[in-house]
Amino acid sequence: xxxxxxxxxxxxxxxxxxxxxxxxxxxxxxxxxxxxxxxxxxxxxxxxxxxxxxxxxxxxxxxxxxxxxxxxxxxxxxxxxxxxxxxxxxxxxxxxxxxxxxxxxxxxxxxxxxxxxxxxxxxxxxxxxxxxxxxxxxxxxxxxxxxxxxxxxxxxxxxxxxxxxxxxxxxxxxxxxxxxxxxxxxxxxxxxxxxxxxxxxxxxxxxxxxxxxxxxxxxxxxxxxxxxxxxxxxxxxxxxxxxxxxxxxxxxxxxxxxxxxxxxxxxxxxxxxxxxxxxxxxxxxxxxxxxxxxxxxxxxxxxxxxxxxxxxxxxxxxxxxxxxxxxxxxxxxxxxxxxxxxxxxxxxxxxxxxxxxxxxxxxxxxxxxxxxxxxxxxxxxxxxxxxxxxxxxxxxxxxxxxxxxxxxxxxxxxxxxxxxxxxxxxxxxxxxxxxxxxxxxxxxxxxxxxxxxxxxxxxxxxxxxxxxxxxxxxxxxxxxxxxxxxxxxxxxxxxxxxxxxxxx
Numbered sequence: 001x002x003x004x005x006x007x008x009x010x011x012x013x014x015x016x017x018x019x020x021x022x023x024x025x026x027x028x029x030x031x032x033x034x035x036x037x038x039x040x041x042x043x044x045x046x047x048x049x050x051x052x053x054x055x056x057x058x059x060x061x062x063x064x065x066x067x068x069x070x071x072x073x074x075x076x077x078x079x080x081x082x083x084x085x086x087x088x089x090x091x092x093x094x095x096x097x098x099x100x101x102x103x104x105x106x107x108x109x110x111x112x113x114x115x116x117x118x119x120x121x122x123x124x125x126x127x128x129x130x131x132x133x134x135x136x137x138x139x140x141x142x143x144x145x146x147x148x149x150x151x152x153x154x155x156x157x158x159x160x161x162x163x164x165x166x167x168x169x170x171x172x173x174x175x176x177x178x179x180x181x182x183x184x185x186x187x188x189x190x191x192x193x194x195x196x197x198x199x200x201x202x203x204x205x206x207x208x209x210x211x212x213x214x215x216x217x218x219x220x221x222x223x224x225x226x227x228x229x230x231x232x233x234x235x236x237x238x239x240x241x242x243x244x245x246x247x248x249x250x251x252x253x254x255x256x257x258x259x260x261x262x263x264x265x266x267x268x269x270x271x272x273x274x275x276x277x278x279x280x281x282x283x284x285x286x287x288x289x290x291x292x293x294x295x296x297x298x299x300x301x302x303x304x305x306x307x308x309x310x311x312x313x314x315x316x317x318x319x320x321x322x323x324x325x326x327x328x329x330x331x332x333x334x335x336x337x338x339x340x341x342x343x344x345x346x347x348x349x350x351x352x353x354x355x356x357x358x359x360x361x362x363x364x365x366x367x368x369x370x371x372x373x374x375x376x377x378x379x380x381x382x383x384x385x386x387x388x389x390x391x392x393x394x395x396x397x398x399x400x401x402x403x404x405x406x407x408x409x410x411x412x413x414x415x416x417x418x419x420x421x422x423x424x425x426x427x428x429x430x431x432x433x434x435x436x437x438x439x440x441x442x443x444x445x446x447x448x449x450x451x452x453x454x455x456x457x458x459x460x461x462x463x464x465x466x467x468x469x470x471x472x473x474x475x476x477x478x479x480x481x482x483x484x485x486x487x488x489x490x491x492x493x494x495x496x497x498x499x500x501x502x503x504x
Contacts (some may be wrong), residue, residue: 020162025271027169029333031188032267034176036334039185040260040343047129048185049263050119050248051136057244059143061237066092066151067282068372069230072289075155079293087219089152094218096148100141107137119249135189142196149203154282156211161203162279167195232378239388246392247407250399258404261346264334269354272318273361277311281365288373297432304370304433305441310499311362312442313492319359320449321479324457326351328468335468346405353408360415363442367422376429383425387418448490452483 039045070092074085106114111133112126119126126133153161172191179187207213251258284307291300322329326348335344371380391414398406419439426435456479464471487493 020165022275023166024169025275027166027173029267029271031169031173031176032264033333034173034180035185035188036264038176038180040340045185046259047121047125048132048188050121050259051115051132053248053259053263053266054118054245055136055140055143057241058140059147060244061234061241062096062144063147063151064237064240064368065230065234066148067285068368068377069226069234071151071155072372072375073226073230075289076293086214087217090215090218092148093152093215096145100145103137103141107134111137118245132186132189135186135193139189139193139196142193142200146196146199146203149200149207152207153203154286157286158206158210159283161206164199164202167198168192171195171198228378230377232381236377236381236384236388239385239392243388243391243395246395247399250396250407251404258346261343262350264330264343264347265350265354268322268329268333268351269358272315273358276314277358277361277365280307280311281362281369284366285369285373288369292373292375300370300373301433304366305438306499308362308366308438309441309445309492309495311366312359312445313487313496315359315362316445316449317452317479317483319355320446320453321456321476323352323355324453325460325472325475326355328472331468332472349405350408353405353412356412357408357415359446360412363419363438364415367426370426370430370433374430379429380425383421386421387414390414390417444490445492448486448492449483452486453479455479455482 035045070088074089077085077088112123112130115121115126115133116123150161153159171194172188175187175191175194179190183190208215248259248262251262284303287303288300291297291303327344330344330347330351334347335341371377391411394410394414395407398410423435423439426433456475459478460471460475464475484493487496
C-alpha cells in the first residue's frame with residue numbers, strides 16, 4: 001500500500017482516476033438495478049434518493065471550495081516555502097472534522113425538522129424514514145472529510161488515492177445483498193458510511209506515513225486575497241446549491257415517484273461526468289494551476305483546449321445517442337421487478353435533457369478551472385451569478401407551465417447564456433485562451449455526431465423491433481460506424497488519438 005501512494009505523473013493519475021471511477025460506476029449500476037428491482041419508485045424511495053441527492057449537492061459545494069480556492073492557495077504557499085501550505089490545509093482539516101461532528105449531532109436530535117425545511121414531504125412521511133435521515137447526516141459529514149483528504153493527496157500528486165473510490169459502491173452493494181430484504185433501503189447508507197470511514201482512516205495514515213505530515217501546525221488566518229477569493233467562490237457555489245435544490249424541492253411536492261425517476265435518470269446521465277469529466281478535469285486543474293503559477297500562458301491555453309476537446313470527443317456521442325434512445329436505455333437497465341412502464345416514461349423524460357446538461361459540464365468545468373488557476377474568483381463573481389440567478393428565476397416558471405420535466409431544458413438554456421457571459425469574462429481576463437475557438441470546435445463536433453445519428457435514427461423508426469437490447473445494440477453499431485467515418489474525414493479522430501497517446 002505504501003508504494004500505491006508514491007507520486008505519479010499526470011497521465012498515470014488521470015488513467016488511475018478514470019479506471020477507478022469506471023469500476024465505481026459499474027458497481028453503482030448494479031446497486032441501482034437492485035434498488036429498482038427491490039423497491040421500484042415510490043414515496044419511500046423518494047425520501048432516500050432526496051437525501052442522497054441533497055448530500056451530493058452539499059459535497060459538491062465544499063468540494064469546489066477545495067478545488068477553486070483552498071488547494072490553489074496551498075500550492076502557492078508550498079511554492080514559496082517548503083510545506084508552507086500545510087498549516088492552511090490542517091486548518092481546513094479540523095474544520096471538516098468539526099463539521100462532521102456537528103452534522104452527526106443534528107442528525108441525531110432533529111433530522112425530521114431540518115429535512116422538512118428543505119423539502120415538501122409531509123412530516124409523517126419523514127418521521128417514518130427517520131433512521132434514513134439520521135444516518136444520512138452522519139454519511140454527509142464522512143463524505144465531506146473523505147473528499148477533502150482526496151483533494152489534499154491529489155495536490156501532492158498521490159492520484160492513486162482514487163483506487164479506493166470503488167469502495168463507495170462495493171460496500172453498499174454488499175450491505176444491500178446481505179441486509180436489503182430485512183433492513184430495507186437504509187442498508188445502502190450503512191455501506192456508504194463504512195466505505196467512507198475506511199477511506200478516511202487510510203488517507204490519514206498515508207499522509208502521516210508517506211508525506212510525514214504534522215497535524216499540529218494550523219493556520220486560521222488566511223491572507224486577505226485568499227479570503228476574498230474564497231468568499232467569492234463560495235457565494236457562487238451557494239447560488240449553485242440553491243439552483244440545484246430548487247428543482248428537487250419543487251418535485252418533492254408533486255406526484256409520487258418523480259424524485260426517484262429523476263434519480264434513476266441521473267444515475268445514467270451523471271456517470272460520464274463522474275467517470276471522465278470530473279476525473280480528467282481534476283488532473284488538468286493541477287496542470288493549469290502550475291502553468292498559471294509559472295505564468296506559462298501558452299501551456300495553459302494548450303492544456304485548456306486539448307483537455308476540452310478530448311472530453312467532448314468522448315462525451316458528445318454518449319449525449320447524442322442516449323438522448324435519442326432514452327426509453328430503450330432506461331428499459332434495458334431498470335424495467336424489471338417493481339419498476340414499471342410509467343417509471344420508464346418518467347425516467348426517460350428526465351434523461352433526454354439531462355444528457356444535454358452532461359455535455360455542457362466539460363466546457364463549464366474547464367472554464368471554472370482556468371478561473372481558479374488564474375486566481376480570478378473575485379472578478380468572476382458577477383459573471384457566474386448571472387446564469388445561476390437566471391436559472392433560479394426560470395425554474396419555478398417552467399415547472400409551473402410545462403411540468404416537472406421542463407426544468408432540465410431551462411438549465412440547458414441557461415448554460416448557453418453562461419457560455420456567452422463567460423466569453424466576455426475570458427476576453428477581458430484571459431485573452432490568451434482561445435475561448436471562441438474552443439466553442440466553435442465543440443459545435444462542429446456536435447454537428448458531426450448529429451449527422452452520424454441520422455442512419456441510426458432511420459433504423460430506429462423503420463427497422464427496430466420491440467426488444468430494447470437489440471434496438472440499442474444495432475442502433476449503436478450503425479451510429480458508431482457512421483461517426484468513425486465522419487470523424488476520420490473531419491480530422492477529429494486524429495486529434496483524439498494524438499491527445500490520447502499523450503495521456504497514456
